Amino acid sequence: MSFQTCGEKLTTMSEQQNGNLQDQPWAELKLPELLFTDPVRGVHADVENEWDLLRQSACQIAAGRALWKHVVHDPLAELLAGEAFLRGFYEKIKKDRLNNAQEVSGVILAIRTMWFDAKIEAALDSFYGGGAQVVILGAGMDARAYRLNCLKESDVFEVDFAEVLQMKTTIIQAATESTNYCQHAMTTAKSLHSVAADITDHDWLQKLQKSGFIPKKNTVWVLEGILYYLSHSNAMEVLKIIADSCTIAHTVLLADFMNKPSITLSSSLFHFYSDWPDHLLPSLGFSDVKLSQIGDPDAHFGLLHDPLNLFNKLRSLPRSLQTHPDDGTPCCRLYLVKASGSPN
Ligand SMILES: C[S@@+](CC[C@H](N)C(=O)[O-])C[C@H]1O[C@@H](n2cnc3c(N)ncnc32)[C@H](O)[C@@H]1O
Numbered sequence: 001m002s003f004q005t006c007g008e009k010l011t012t013m014s015e016q017q018n019g020n021l022q023d024q025p026w027a028e029l030k031l032p033e034l035l036f037t038d039p040v041r042g043v044h045a046d047v048e049n050e051w052d053l054l055r056q057s058a059c060q061i062a063a064g065r066a067l068w069k070h071v072v073h074d075p076l077a078e079l080l081a082g083e084a085f086l087r088g089f090y091e092k093i094k095k096d097r098l099n100n101a102q103e104v105s106g107v108i109l110a111i112r113t114m115w116f117d118a119k120i121e122a123a124l125d126s127f128y129g130g131g132a133q134v135v136i137l138g139a140g141m142d143a144r145a146y147r148l149n150c151l152k153e154s155d156v157f158e159v160d161f162a163e164v165l166q167m168k169t170t171i172i173q174a175a176t177e178s179t180n181y182c183q184h185a186m187t188t189a190k191s192l193h194s195v196a197a198d199i200t201d202h203d204w205l206q207k208l209q210k211s212g213f214i215p216k217k218n219t220v221w222v223l224e225g226i227l228y229y230l231s232h233s234n235a236m237e238v239l240k241i242i243a244d245s246c247t248i249a250h251t252v253l254l255a256d257f258m259n260k261p262s263i264t265l266s267s268s269l270f271h272f273y274s275d276w277p278d279h280l281l282p283s284l285g286f287s288d289v290k291l292s293q294i295g296d297p298d299a300h301f302g303l304l305h306d307p308l309n310l311f312n313k314l315r316s317l318p319r320s321l322q323t324h325p326d327d328g329t330p331c332c333r334l335y336l337v338k339a340s341g342s343p344n
Helices: 040-050 053-067 077-081 083-098 107-126 162-176 204-210 232-245 260-265 277-284 310-316
Strands: 133-137 155-160 191-196 219-223 251-258 288-293 334-341
Touching: 040 053, 040 083, 040 162, 053 077, 053 083, 053 107, 053 162, 077 083, 077 162, 107 219, 107 251, 107 334, 155 162, 155 204, 162 191, 191 204, 219 232, 232 251, 232 277, 251 277, 277 288, 277 334, 288 310
Parallel strands: 133 155, 133 219, 155 191, 219 251
Antiparallel strands: 251 334, 288 334
């Protein structure tokens, strides 16, 4: 299993399977003209030259979503990703196809995106009376506030580092002024609030509240591709804060967790892991936890055609196993978890 220096393992795991590669529509990379205009080119130059790998991971993930556009609806992703990350990701996909790899880079990312989309919609539907708040921690280039109609009654809060949110605003402003993109650059959410904060600092919750977040209101928390970038203590602190909110409002947490072998193999960007998030979260105060793995019925989306793909092999092995009994390779798992809680 190989890992990228920037971004997540979700974009690699090239020995895993994804059915018929010739069916996949990546014939050529077409870059939108808007990417080559100022100020779009300028902000992407800053991302490439001045940002660290942590912040750049936001563009890396957007590139993956842009290149899986035949299954992921995210029209702004290519603009938010930028040329360098699009080209880099495209080359990986091209190599996978040339090598007839069992998996095309990005399939896990595509499945993860669709899982979060579906669970956000289901969570919002489950709240009696609708209109729950949605908080996206480590929002990066997440464009759900522009693409998900289910957010039309929700105030959405995007939390990330100031420079990441500023760059995103610049790109979306440019999209607003472009005839090709303006219809995609209108928010589908009721309102959108950018909250510049480091979630390892003690004041991020206060900053969120200053931006209009109301603790007593029903809330969906979206933690996609963020927890494993934090230290163990920081990740636990964030999870505890969200768990505590269950005592004052109906709360749904949607998060992905890497297990220990995934962290051990990957770059030093990753720290926090949990082999048993379905045990951890109840111990923090969540009352209802549902864990899925890639390939499960709700985390499949028709992208894993071969019944013998390695995701299914992994799912058939006990979760306590850290290495495959057949070949000794690490059992790298990504858990997609929904947890909830309420005052009653
Ligand atoms: C891999 S990206 C995922 C972005 C987005 N959730 C998605 O799935 O497209 C991780 C994001 O977390 C942000 N991030 C990492 N550590 C953070 C921290 N301590 N405080 C705020 N944001 C952070 C990064 O800036 C980056 O945008």
